[in-house]
Amino acid sequence: QQQVKQSPQSLIVQKGGISIINCAYENTAFDYFPWYQQFPGKGPALLIAIRPDVSEKKEGRFTISFNKSAKQFSLHIMDSQPGDSATYFCAASGRGGGSNYKLTFGKGTLLTVNP
Amino acid sequence: NAGVTQTPKFQVLKTGQSMTLQCAQDMNHNSMYWYRQDPGMGLRLIYYSASEGTTDKGEVPNGYNVSRLNKREFSLRLESAAPSQTSVYFCASSEGRGGTYEQYFGPGTRLTVT
Numbered sequence A: 001q002q003q004v005k006q007s008p009q010s011l012i013v014q015k016g017g018i019s020i021i022n023c024a025y026e027n028t029a030f031d032y033f034p035w036y037q038q039f040p041g042k043g044p045a046l047l048i049a050i051r052p053d054v055s056e057k058k059e060g061r062f063t064i065s066f067n068k069s070a071k072q073f074s075l076h077i078m079d080s081q082p083g084d085s086a087t088y089f090c091a092a093s094g095r096g097g098g099s100n101y102k103l104t105f106g107k108g109t110l111l112t113v114n115p
Numbered sequence B: 001n002a003g004v005t006q007t008p009k010f011q012v013l014k015t016g017q018s019m020t021l022q023c024a025q026d027m028n029h030n031s032m033y034w035y036r037q038d039p040g041m042g043l044r045l046i047y048y049s050a051s052e053g054t055t056d057k058g059e060v061p062n063g064y065n066v067s068r069l070n071k072r073e074f075s076l077r078l079e080s081a082a083p084s085q086t087s088v089y090f091c092a093s094s095e096g097r098g099g100t101y102e103q104y105f106g107p108g109t110r111l112t113v114t
Helices: none
Strands: A004-007 A010-014 A019-025 A030-038 A045-050 A056-059 A062-067 A072-077 A086-094 A109-114 B004-007 B010-013 B019-025 B031-038 B042-049 B064-068 B074-078 B087-094 B109-113
Touching: A004 A086, A010 A019, A019 A030, A019 A086, A019 A109, A030 A062, A045 A056, A045 A062, A045 A072, A072 A086, B004 B087, B010 B019, B019 B031, B019 B087, B019 B109, B031 B064, B031 B074, B042 B064, B042 B074, B074 B087
Parallel strands: A010 A109, B010 B109
Antiparallel strands: A004 A019, A019 A072, A030 A045, A030 A086, A056 A062, A062 A072, A086 A109, B004 B019, B019 B074, B031 B042, B031 B087, B064 B074, B087 B109
16 A cells, blocks of 8 residues: 655656646655655655645745645745756655554655756 | 765675675664665665664565664665565664654665576
């Protein structure tokens, strides 16, 4: 059972454009939603994260939008740059016992920003 | 600070061979994790160690064993490698238990089983 569904699988954007990656989750116990960025040949690294008590979080050109009722969240990259070309993973975790507290990743989106 | 280090970087095994992937962190983190990354499958948790002396299964533990040697080191062992274990393996660590703590990943080990 895939608990975090991510789309699209790949995305090509022109320099200066807006990149949008979407994720949906099923587990209502999830209460922490990070995005990880992975460059080729490297391990993933935390980019930005949000908790459901806010609907939006912005850090520089990166924004997470969160819709609790729809159980969806998305990453927006404004003024996309070639250096943003990477694979992006959404993830979710929650409180409580069982598997909820572990980080569950989406399948990833390969972003290519053309110059 | 080296962060999270993994050895080896690359490895080719024949079916049935065994090997151990090594991971060490110098951030005094309590929790450590092993993931595998396959094309189109994202990152899947193999095993984790919430704290020194404890280990537990993740999503895809079959065919693997782990050892939390001490607070710094967490190894992953393949007893009898199979082609289905061809993957990129990442070790990660975090200050605390659970996904709300930022996880720091190593550079990965690319394993091919023929």
